[in-house]
Amino acid sequence: MGAQTHGLNPTLADLDSVTNSHYELLGSFVGSSEIAREKIFYSYTRNINGFAAVLDEKEAADIAKHPKVVSVFLNKGRKLHTTRSWDFIILEFNGIWLRFKSSRV
Template structure:
């Protein structure tokens, strides 16, 4: 009798342990993604109403993929409404992969933080020395940018 009780207990414990291990809840980690939707449909004379409408279309679009507009409002933390059409949202990897396959989506990419190299660009580039433009400064040699196109590299990345 003792052996059958020990065997039964062993089987019961094995069953309980395996069911706990196999049925424990899994939580997918959410990460910050940027979803790029291409160009805006609004023109150059844009009003705040136009910006609000773009933001609302972002909620509607993501809501159609997640199941509700409220879910979309919970995960979108930034809408690109001016120069590019897109949004940044906290998504699971599977959700981001699903969105990337949508015909209205141009691209989906992980939002990576970037290291800030300087907050004093003029000093960093040697254009000024403590706010003073020296006679040998490249600013003077370049006639302060006359006939020069100055570009700004904006990666579109947010640090979250």
């Protein structure tokens, strides 16, 4: 839904207002704000204006057509590619190169 309009130091009332606007917008597509509260599992209220919700394909397609909606996309699960990221990280501190080694076997 784009950028936030409340500025850098929002009040709790500002953040609540953003969340309520998410319930109202989604509620207009799913029948009520109460149903929207059940479907939304996270509201982005600080840096971006948006929410994450469990929707069927038709609901997502309908919302995507709304003029205030920037984008709608499917959140896909991702497979972990590595569990050994620290094995190859080398950092420099005061001219000394540090290499982190995993204690795993």
